[in-house]
Amino acid sequence: MSKTTTYVPRLKNKYRKEVVPALQKEFSYSSPMQVPVLQKICLNQGVGDAVADKKLIDSAINEMTTITGQKAVATYSKKDISNFKLRKGVPIGVRATLRGNVMYEFLDRLISAALPRIRDFRGINDKGFDGNGNYTLGVTEQIIFPEINIDKVSKIMGMDITFVTSTQNDEEALALLREFGLPFKNQKTK
Secondary structure (H helix, E strand, C coil), X not given: CCCCCCCCCHHXXXXXXXXXXXXXXXXXXXXXXXXXXXXXXXXXXXXXXHHCCCHHHHHHHHHHXXXXXXXXXXXXXXXXXXHHCECCCCEEEEEEEECHHHHHHHHHHHHHHHHHHCCXXXXXXXXXXXXXXXXXXXXXXXXXXXXXXXXXXXXXXXXXXEEEECCCCHHHHHHHHHHHXXXXXXXXXX
């Protein structure tokens, strides 16, 4: 009988072997089950110009699907706003929610390939926490992701990436994301 090995993402192994013991020591948790967990990563991209050009939504869905490795869905307006020529039910954005192995793979690509490609990159700001242990990072160009072919991009757009953790404390969430390898500007030396 041959034993089949299932694939486990690199950051999932890192969480089990390095992050849990480090945070357990730092915050003196009595059990490894108390250590915060990265529950999901939500990507959101507003495409305001899609009111005039419907093809922008299709290209945004294709780009986000390529970036995440998971099918992205359109978001629709909830009400009419005449100043923006917006009608209820018109697609105005794209979103994707990543969990499990897909989430760890995306995080790995974000840390190792995408963030270093940002022009004049000196680290990400640690002021994006919401008070409940969630962190939101704004990216100004989708072309920082190596999966995107720059020649096929119709319009350069930014996106928000939200990291949802199981803790309600920003300090613990910051320590968790820092242990995963997110390059915050104000790194404290160990």
